[in-house]
Amino acid sequence: MRLGELARAIGVAFDGEDGEIEGIGTLKHATAKQLSFLENPKYLKDLAATKAAAVLVSPKYADAVPEGTVALVDEEPYLKLAMASAFFAPEPMRSEGKEPAIGEGSVVAEGVAFGKDVTVGRNVTIMPGCYIGDDVTIGDGTLIHPNVTIYHGCTIGARCIIHAGTVIGSDGYGFAHTKEGKHVKLHQLGNVVVEDDVEIGANCAIDRGTIDSTVIKEGAKLDNLVHVAHNCEIGEYSLITGQVGLSGSTKLGRNVVMGGQSGTAGHLEIGPFATIAARGGVTKSIEGGRVYAGFPLMEHKKWLRLNAMLSRLLEKKN
Structure with a gap:
């Protein structure tokens, strides 16, 4: 999904550079095409070094989002992450693919x-x-x-x-x-x-x-x-x-x-x-x-x- 489209879908204000989002990653391991989040201040050190395209974050931590990463600011970042996860969940059982x-x-x-x-x-x-x-x-x-x-x-x-x-x-x-x-x-x-x-x-x-x-x-x-x-x-x-x-x-x-x-x-x-x-x-x-x-x-x-x-x-x- 495009980042702007994803932000609209989960009800988060978006004002930044749009781009393709391919999945969700942790702050430490997210790539430049993934969304991440910060809920626990214990992981602020990971936020400073993240490579994520965008991070869901509460207003009090918005300024800690590094340059080059879009801050998706919301009072309930974890709830918005849960809503976003539905767009990237795999099919429970695929009908196509190779036999074992x-x-x-x-x-x-x-x-x-x-x-x-x-x-x-x-x-x-x-x-x-x-x-x-x-x-x-x-x-x-x-x-x-x-x-x-x-x-x-x-x-x-x-x-x-x-x-x-x-x-x-x-x-x-x-x-x-x-x-x-x-x-x-x-x-x-x-x-x-x-x-x-x-x-x-x-x-x-x-x-x-x-x-x-x-x-x-x-x-x-x-x-x-x-x-x-x-x-x-x-x-x-x-x-x-x-x-x-x-x-x-x-x-x-x-x-x-x-x-x-x-x-x-x-x-x-x-x-x-x-x-x-x-x-x-x-x-x-x-x-x-x-x-x-x-x-x-x-x-x-x-x-x-x-x-x-x-x-x-x-x-x-x-």
Whole structure:
């Protein structure tokens, strides 16, 4: 779409150089033919360096938009982004394209459904009931158990194991809210990238990125019933046990261990070689190389002392 046409469609005043807009990008990665946005002042440093053609921005940050980038100023930039995303959302299922290219030695069960332009490597096994969407790539030696769904545009590495019932690439939980309390869908335009030697347990949900990718790095192992929200990054060789939930844009360093039913708030970082004990609640970024527990989260030794003190206090009252 032309930028001026897009601005009119979402109800934003436009006064600048018109041009072709081919999609939406983050401030850090947007090209000169993409629209971006700023909602959180945490990303002002990315705004200063952005190459985006235009940026949706609130009035208080309009002056921070760099020269050469059109400022689309609005009181509700995130809501306008959600409206704009609808124009760039891919078709849920294409009718045109190539049939799947399946590598030598691969075994595909009857009843597996493929989208268009799928690439399957050598010695891959795909069991019954799976759906592999448009433009998916699966690396050599990967094993996909029954009833796995991989949405369009996702990439699965080599020698991965994905257990039954898991969904990779479903939409992240992204909505903008009007002043009247209605919820406007922010169409999820990114994908999921699963690197080599990753194992994902049964009935996990790995959301696609809003704009960029959700990434599970090499050698990570996920247990059953894990939820990874949009734009998360799970570091190399991390261990994520059952019923863990990661909120959007959580970044885990390498070799992070998360115990059962632990979880994170969004937009935070967990340092490499950190361990979160079962049911730990991470609400802010934490350093690596330590063991944490509890909610609010604290170092494990401190949490043990706290609980010992509470136990003694109760004994005294009795």
